[in-house]
Amino acid sequence: MAITSAEIHNQSFSIDRKGYDVDEVDVFLEHVADEIDALNEQIASLQGQVSDDAFAGFDRPAVIEEEEPAQPEPTPAPAAPAIDESVLAEKDARIAELERQLEAKKADDNAIAQALIIAQRSADEILANAKADAAATIKDAEDEADRILDKAENDRQKVMDAIKKLEEDREEAREEYRDLLSDYITDATRKLAEIGEKAPSASLISGGQHGRYATHVEAPAKPSESAAMTAPQAPLAIDGSDAYDSKPAPVVEPVAPAAGATVAAAPIAAGIEKDFSGYGDAADDFEIDDLD
Structure with a gap:
């Protein structure tokens, strides 16, 4: 089917950033339409x-001539001149030139149609x-966004797992320390009770209704004069005076107990020394409530 100039003028193409230049295509189509x-x-x-x-000559009406009576044959006239x-x-x-131009026009139309088809296919x-x-x-x-999100989620989960593990370790250490401290206090209390049971009771030594169990302790003897002479003296200063005071240091003489008085015996240290080094050092301000 032959293409017309109006179809060429009205032909439109979709615009793409990688396609042909729009102005050049329009100029070419206008030139083709004019041709x-x-x-x-x-x-x-x-x-x-x-x-x-x-x-030519067919537009004149035909003339019908009436038959005339037979006439004697005339002398033949000379033949009309040939065309x-x-x-x-x-x-x-x-005519051949026109046919050739018509074929050329058809060929041009086909070429233009093929060019339009190729341009449309390219577009x-x-x-x-x-x-x-x-x-x-x-x-x-x-895909990259999903990969980044997955990695971030995995990292977050690892951090949360590490935090949970640290909290569990902290609670476990706290429980172990609480148990260890409780055992230490229990054992120390028990050993102190054992030491108290081995020491002489104050009620058995003091007088009163249980005086028969009291132990009589002799009063210390009065110190001799030699002991008083050997009592420590205040140091002398460099200039010969006393360093602390010019007066001699007072000598305290022991007072003898009254007759019949009962003197409490001094506590006797236990013969077994207890070793608490395995329980660690407890702070001076430690309280049981701190374990919570």
Whole structure:
């Protein structure tokens, strides 16, 4: 089907950033449309000329001549001159030229149609490739985002697991320390009770209704004069005076207990020394409530 100049003018293409230049395509289509219009006008003019030359004389009405009575045969007139061969040859040449131009026009129309088809296919291919590239880019971006999110979630889970493990270790250490301290206090209390049971009771030593169990302790003897002489003296200063005071240090003489008085015996240290080094050192301000 032949293409017209109006179809060329009205033809539109989708715009793509990788396609042909829009202005150049429009200029080319306008030029092609103008050429087609000129060829159509020329073909119409030539076809009109051919029609006029071919059918010249047919527009005059035919005249029917009435039969006349037979006449004696006239003398034969000379034959009419033949049609000029050059005129016929010129007409045939013009017809052939018009046919050639018509075929060329058809070929041009086909070439233009093929160019339009190729341009449309190229535009469709470029658009399809652009869409495919965009889809691949979006897919890669989504995959990368998913990978980053998965890695972040895994890292967060590892941190949470580490925090939970530290909390469990802290609670376990706290329980172990609480048990160890409780055992230490229990054992220390028990050993102190055992030491108290082995020491003489104050009620058995003091007087009163249980005086029969009291132990009589002799009062210490009065210190001799030699002991008083050997009592420590205040140090002398460098200039010969006393370093602390010029008066001699007082001598305290022991007072003898009254007759019949009972003196409490001094506590006797246990013969077994207890070893608490395995329980560690407890702070001076430690309290049981701190374990909570």
